[in-house]
Amino acid sequence: MQRTAVQGAPGLLSAVTGRWSEGAPAQTGTHPFRKSLAELRIGDQLVTAARPVTQEDVEHFAHFTGDTFYAHMDSDAARANPFFDDRVAHGYLIASFAAGLFVDPAPGPVLANYGVDHMRFLAPVYFGDTLQVRLTCKEINPRANADHGEVRWDCQVTKQDGTVAAQYDVLTMVAKTWGQAAQAAE
Amino acid sequence: MTMNAAPRRLESLICGRWTPGERQGVPLLDAATGALVAHIDASGIDMGAALDWGRRTGGPALRAMSFHDRAAMLKALGLALMARKEEFYTESYRTGATRADGWVDIEGGIGTMLTYASKGRRELPNTRLLTDGDLEPLSKDHSFSAQHILTPLQGVAVHINAHNFPVWGVLEKIAPALLAGMPCIVKPASQTAYLTELVVRATNDTGILPAGALQLICGSVGDLLDHVTGQDVVTFTGSAWTGRTLRSHKAIVENSTRFTMEADSLNASILGPDAGPGTPEFDLFVREVAREMTSKAGQKCTAIRRVMVPAAHIDAVQDALALRLAGATPGLPAAEGTRMGPLASLDQREEVRARIRELQAVAHIVAGDPDAVPEGLEGGAFMAPVLLRADDPMNAVAVHDCEAFGPVATLLPYDGVDQAVALAAMGKGSLVSSVFTDDARVAEEMVLGLAPFHGRVMIGNRVSAKSSTGHGSPLAGLVHGGPGRAGGGEELGGMRGVKH
Numbered sequence: 001m002q003r004t005a006v007q008g009a010p011g012l013l014s015a016v017t018g019r020w021s022e023g024a025p026a027q028t029g030t031h032p033f034r035k036s037l038a039e040l041r042i043g044d045q046l047v048t049a050a051r052p053v054t055q056e057d058v059e060h061f062a063h064f065t066g067d068t069f070y071a072h073m074d075s076d077a078a079r080a081n082p083f084f085d086d087r088v089a090h091g092y093l094i095a096s097f098a099a100g101l102f103v104d105p106a107p108g109p110v111l112a113n114y115g116v117d118h119m120r121f122l123a124p125v126y127f128g129d130t131l132q133v134r135l136t137c138k139e140i141n142p143r144a145n146a147d148h149g150e151v152r153w154d155c156q157v158t159k160q161d162g163t164v165a166a167q168y169d170v171l172t173m174v175a176k177t178w179g180q181a182a183q184a185a186e
Numbered sequence: 187m188t189m190n191a192a193p194r195r196l197e198s199l200i201c202g203r204w205t206p207g208e209r210q211g212v213p214l215l216d217a218a219t220g221a222l223v224a225h226i227d228a229s230g231i232d233m234g235a236a237l238d239w240g241r242r243t244g245g246p247a248l249r250a251m252s253f254h255d256r257a258a259m260l261k262a263l264g265l266a267l268m269a270r271k272e273e274f275y276t277e278s279y280r281t282g283a284t285r286a287d288g289w290v291d292i293e294g295g296i297g298t299m300l301t302y303a304s305k306g307r308r309e310l311p312n313t314r315l316l317t318d319g320d321l322e323p324l325s326k327d328h329s330f331s332a333q334h335i336l337t338p339l340q341g342v343a344v345h346i347n348a349h350n351f352p353v354w355g356v357l358e359k360i361a362p363a364l365l366a367g368m369p370c371i372v373k374p375a376s377q378t379a380y381l382t383e384l385v386v387r388a389t390n391d392t393g394i395l396p397a398g399a400l401q402l403i404c405g406s407v408g409d410l411l412d413h414v415t416g417q418d419v420v421t422f423t424g425s426a427w428t429g430r431t432l433r434s435h436k437a438i439v440e441n442s443t444r445f446t447m448e449a450d451s452l453n454a455s456i457l458g459p460d461a462g463p464g465t466p467e468f469d470l471f472v473r474e475v476a477r478e479m480t481s482k483a484g485q486k487c488t489a490i491r492r493v494m495v496p497a498a499h500i501d502a503v504q505d506a507l508a509l510r511l512a513g514a515t516p517g518l519p520a521a522e523g524t525r526m527g528p529l530a531s532l533d534q535r536e537e538v539r540a541r542i543r544e545l546q547a548v549a550h551i552v553a554g555d556p557d558a559v560p561e562g563l564e565g566g567a568f569m570a571p572v573l574l575r576a577d578d579p580m581n582a583v584a585v586h587d588c589e590a591f592g593p594v595a596t597l598l599p600y601d602g603v604d605q606a607v608a609l610a611a612m613g614k615g616s617l618v619s620s621v622f623t624d625d626a627r628v629a630e631e632m633v634l635g636l637a638p639f640h641g642r643v644m645i646g647n648r649v650s651a652k653s654s655t656g657h658g659s660p661l662a663g664l665v666h667g668g669p670g671r672a673g674g675g676e677e678l679g680g681m682r683g684v685k686h
Contacts, residue, residue: 002337002338010321010328017315023331
C-alpha cells in the first residue's frame with residue numbers, strides 16, 4: 001500500500017479518514033449513548049456536568065479498592081514526591097468518575113465497554129478540583145457479520161481551569177439498530 | 187501411489203481464461219520415480235495484457251471491498267481449499283514431499299491465508315483506507331493537522347516463486363496482497379508448478395475471488411517485467427543471482443517499482459556455551475539440526491546450513507548428529523514411515539552435489555555420502571543427509587557463502603559468544619538463526635549480536651521445548667525475510683505484510 005501524509009483542516013481530514021480528530025466539527029444533542037449505529041455519527045459529542053473531587057472521595061476509593069498508595073493518603077509524603085504538591089486523586093478514580101459522568105444508565109444501544117486505549121493521566125487532581133468530561137464519537141467500525149460494531153470515543157477529562165487531567169479512548173460495542181421494534185423482539 | 191494421472195499439459199490462467207503455451211514445452215518429472223508428470227510452457231502469452239487485465243478488472247473490484255470484506259473472502263477461500271487438501275497431498279508426493287513435508291506446504295499455506303483472514307477482521311477497520319499513526323497537529327488552534335493514510339496501489343502484485351513450497355509460496359504472498367486490495371499474478375518455479383496450477387484451479391473453481399484478482403503463469407514470464415509500472419509490485423523468492431538480475435531490470439529501475447526479495451540464506455543454529463552434553467538444550471539442538479536437515483530434504487530457505495558449536499563439544503555434537511541422520515535414509519515420499527523424500531529433481535541433486543564439492547575445499551564430510559543412491563530408487567533424486575565439518579571456521583569462506591539447497595549442513599567450532607556472533611554475521615544476512623541456551627546472559631549477548639543480521643532469531647531452551655514452533659517455521663505474524671544476502675525484503679510480519 002502507499003503511505004501518504006495528508007495535511008488539512010481537521011474537519012476535512014475527518015471526511016477523508018472517517019475518524020474524528022481534535023479540531024474537527026462536533027455536534028451535541030441527544031446523548032450519543034442513546035444512538036444505535038444507524039443514527040450515530042462521527043463527531044457526536046457529549047459535554048457532561050462537572051463534579052468536585054473531595055478528600056472523602058479519595059479515602060473512600062483508597063480503602064474500598066485497597067489502593068492506599070502514599071500519594072493519595074499522606075500529605076507530607078506526597079509533597080516529597082517530585083510530581084505532586086499535595087495528596088492527589090487516583091488516576092483510576094478520575095477514570096471512574098469520568099464514566100459516572102458520561103454514561104447514560106438505562107438499557108440502550110451501547111452494549112458493552114470492552115476496554116480503553118492510550119490512557120494517560122496528564123495533570124494531578126487535588127482535593128477540591130472539579131472534573132468535567134468531553135466524550136466524542138471518534139471512529140465507527142460496523143462488523144460485517146454481527147448486529148453490532150465497535151465504536152471508539154475520544155474521552156477528555158478536564159479540570160475547572162481547562163487543564164486536561166486525563167485523555168484516552170473508550171472502546172464500546174454498539175448495536176446496529178435499537179428502538180421499539182428491537183426491544184419488542186427480545 | 188503416484189502412478190495415477192496421465193501427464194498433464196499445464197496452462198496459465200490469463201485474463202480469466204486457462205491458456206496453454208504455443209509449444210508443448212518442458213517435461214516435468216516425478217522427483218521420486220522420474221515418471222513424466224506434466225509439460226510446462228507459457229510461450230505466446232501476452233504478458234502486457236495480463237498486467238492490464240489485473241489492473242483494470244481485478245484492482246477496481248478488490249478496492250471496492252472493505253478490509254473486512256476481503257478478509258471474509260480469504261476465509262471463504264481458505265476453507266474451500268482446506269476441503270480439497272487431499273487432492274493437493276496426492277500431487278505433492280510427486281514433488282518429493284512426504285506427508286509431513288506436504289503438511290508444511292499445504293496446510294501451512296492455507297493456515298497462513300486463514301490467519302490473515304482472521305487478523306484482517308480483528309486488526310483492520312471495516313474501511314477501504316487505513317490511517318497510520320495518530321493525527322499530527324500542525325497548528326496551535328487545531329485548524330491545520332496531518333494524518334498518514336495507506337491506500338492500495340493500483341497495479342498488480344507479481345509474485346515469482348521458488349520450487350520448494352508450491353502451495354505455501356503462493357498463499358503466503360497472495361493473502362496479504364489481496365487483503366491490501368491488490369490483484370496478483372503468480373509465477374511458480376517450473377519444477378513443481380503442477381501443484382501450484384492445481385491449487386489455482388481449485389481457487390478459480392470456487393468463484394470466490396473477483397475476476398482478475400488472481401492470474402497464473404505456468405512457464406517463463408517472458409517480457410512481463412518490461413511492462414511493470416510504479417504502481418505494480420514485484421516479489422521474488424529464489425537464488426540471490428536471479429534476484430539481483432530481476433532487481434536491476436530496466437523497467438523496475440526506471441519506474442522505481444517496489445521489489446521485495448527473499449534469497450539464499452546461510453542460516454545458523456548456535457549451541458550455547460552453557461549447553462554441554464547432558465543438558466536438555468544439547469538434546470534439543472541436535473534434534474532441531476537433524477530435523478531442519480531432513481525436513482523437505484533440506485530444501486527450505488530457512489533450513490540450518492551452519493551448525494555452530496563450542497569447540498569443547500563439537501565431537502559430542504558430531505557423534506549425536508551422525509547417529510540421528512543415519513536413521514533418516516531417504517525413501518518414497520508416499521510410503522509409510524519415510525522420514526525424508528528426494529530432492530525436487532535430478533538437476534537439483536546435481537546442483538547440490540556441486541555445492542558440496544565447493545564446501546569440501548574448506549570442510550570435510552563427517553557423515554553421509556552425496557553420491558550414494560538407495561537401491562531400487564535409481565530413477566529419483568534421492569540423496570542421504572550430508573554433514574560436513576570445517577575446523578577453521580573464520581577462514582572457511584565457502585561455508586558462509588555457498589548454499590547447498592538440500593540435506594546438507596556444516597559443523598563449525600567456535601570459541602566464545604563474540605566469535606559465534608562474528609561467524610553468523612559472515613553469512614552476510616540471514617532469514618533466521620537459532621540459539622540453544624538456558625543462560626540469560628548468553629541469550630542477551632547472542633541476540634544483540636545476531637539481530638542486525640537476521641529477520642528472525644529463535645531462542646530454544648527446556649522451557650519452550652514442547653511449545654516452540656521451531657527454527658524453520660515462518661509464521662504469519664512474524665517477519666519472514668532478512669537483510670543483505672537474504673534479499674533485504676520483508677514478508678508476513680502480520681499487518682506489516684499488508685501495509686507494505
